[in-house]
Amino acid sequence: MKHETKPVSPTAVLAAVRPSACPGLVRVVAARDGGLCRIRLPGGVLDAARARALADAALAHANGVLELTNRANVQIRGVRAGEEAALAAALIGAGLGPAGIDAASPVEHACAADELRNVMLSPLAGLDPAAADGTTALAAALIDMMQREPRFAALSPKFALQLDGGERIAMLEHPHDIWLAAQPHGETVRFALGLAGCPTAKPIGALAVEDVCASIRALLHAFLDLAAPDETRMRDVLAAHSLDALLHRAQQHGEFALTRDDAALRAWRRGASDPDLRLGAHALHADGSGYVGAQPALGRIDARTLHALAAVAEASGDATLRVTPWQGFLLPHVAAHAMSATLARLRALGLICTRTEPLARLIACTGSTGCAKSHANTKADALRLAALLPRDAEVHLSGCERSCAAAHLAPYTLLARGPNHYDLYRRDDTASGIGQHFGQRFGQLLAPNLTIEAAAQVLAQQPRSTPDV
Ligand code: SF4
Known part of the structure; x- marks a missing residue:
């Protein structure tokens, strides 16, 4: 046969x-x-x-x-x-x-190399004259180091690093397994280092620029030494082992040149980031040149619009786009005289260019049209809420408690319970983010089982001072 x-x-x-x-x-x-x-x-x-x-x-x-x-x-x-x-x-x-990967590469090799590219930078990395230079090259060196070490293929595809140059716009609310943030140090710059958190948290030490790759390599080996099979994230290992145990282990893996404590590190705080700068036209240089930012509604863009956006980047900037963690784009290197025309072209493509537009303040996961876990059509419900959204309110619609659309805690969360029915939560100071117990995860429950229309009414009754991110 x-x-x-x-x-x-x-x-x-x-x-x-x-x-x-x-x-x-x-x-x-x-x-x-x-x-x-x-x-x-x-x-x-x-x-x-x-x-x-x-x-x-x-x-x-x-x-x-x-x-x-x-x-x-x-x-x-x-x-x-x-x-x-x-x-x-x-x-x-x-x-x-x-x-280093081509179509003939073994599938598992291509996959491992792909999944070791989780290094987040500011969308203004290398562009903001007020920030540290060189983070793009350092991120590439970190990725290269991880891809060369066969053992690091064992890291979870979700294991993620952040490299922050101190830019005026950066995502500072997503917890990362390892974060590095530029800190002025005499005439130079070094990197504050933190684990299982964000650059707004207290660092565990600092690394000289030239020590970053080798020290992160040692830290990753130490993480893999200590992680049990079900412990895939840094927070898991730190829950099971002390920080000192982790750092002691890192020292056994070659060069690990961490400065644990000094006065400058204790005094250091990451400067504020303004997420509103992701939208609109903004100068970066004295000649008025800079970038223009926009986002598609609810993070979705069709192929035709992406083609058109590429043409705008070629005509107005340096033929590049920067995707932002707010599910939008920046077009860098726009000359001062081209700013307003570029903004007009992005508006003509139907993109959102100011925070005053309600859809700039709404995020929604895939919802029931694309995800079997969803209890509601979150994308469609978000579009209906946009017409009713009170000024300044920022809302995340999630089809289930996994919160795929937001790695941070939104000011307000609508958690789907069934078609067109949501529990409404408000962020509070005691809820520290994803990974918390479900009841705390989205903050304080304001009202259960609301329709979109009823949720809009409750939102309208909230004090307007609360929801700024
Ligand atoms: S949050 Fe839940 S419903 Fe929404 S995309 Fe993720 S898994 Fe699906």
Whole structure:
């Protein structure tokens, strides 16, 4: 009897050798609306040619809908069954894969290299003259170091680093397993180091720039030494072991040059970041040149609009885009005389350019059209809420308690209970973020089981001083 041999999909190979529910460029994960492919963009940087390649791939192999994520990455939704390998090959061919990976690379190698690209930078990294220079190159060196060390393939795809140069706009609310933040030090700069938190927290020490890669390498080895099989994040290891035990272990892995404590470190605080600067036109230099920022409604952009955006970046800036963790874009290097025309072109594409627009203050997860776990159609409900949203209110709609759309705690959260029914929570000072007990996770329960219309009424009754992020 003759047996037909079917090609093995990359996703099937990965499910066997490296199980994870986390989508990637090679690992296309099934969702209700088709496959989900996540393309990690180091530093959120996307040049116009690659933006077009992304749009073309989304049309050729999926339903043409793309999403910007809260880690400044891009996702292609609705990947057609059987087209996963062709999609990955198209993306890798366009230079959107990890360095050193091509279409002939072993699938598990490509996947591991892809999943070690979780280093978040400010969307203004290398652009803000008031911030530390060199973070883009340092992030590339960190990624390269991790990809070269076979053992680091064991890190969870969710294990994430933040490298903060002190830019005027940076995401400072997402907890990271390891964070580094530039700190002026005499005539130079060093990096404050923290674990399982954000650069607004107290650092555990500081690293000279030249010691960062080797010291982070030692720290990652120490993490893997101590982590039990079910402990995938730094917070898990720190819950089971003391900080001193972790650092002692790191010292056994070669160079680990951490300055634990000095007066400058104790006095250091990360300067404020203003998320409102993600939208509109902003000068960075004395000649008035700078950047223009915008975001698509609820983080979704169609392939045609992405094509048009690439054309605006070519005509107005340096032919690059920066994806932001607020699910939007910045166009850098816009001349002073081109600022207002660029802003007008982005508005004409239907993008949101000011915080006063209600959809600038709403985020929503995929919802029931794309996710089987969702109790409600969060995207559609967010659009209805936009018409009713009180001035200044910022609201996150989540289809279930996993909170995929927000790694931070929003001022208000609507947690779906059923179609068009949500519990309304308000952030409070005692709730410190994702990972808390479910009842504390979204803050204080204001009202249960509200329709969107009723939620808008409760929001309208809230004091307006509360919700600023
Ligand atoms: S938050 Fe829940 S419902 Fe929404 S996309 Fe994530 S898993 Fe699905």
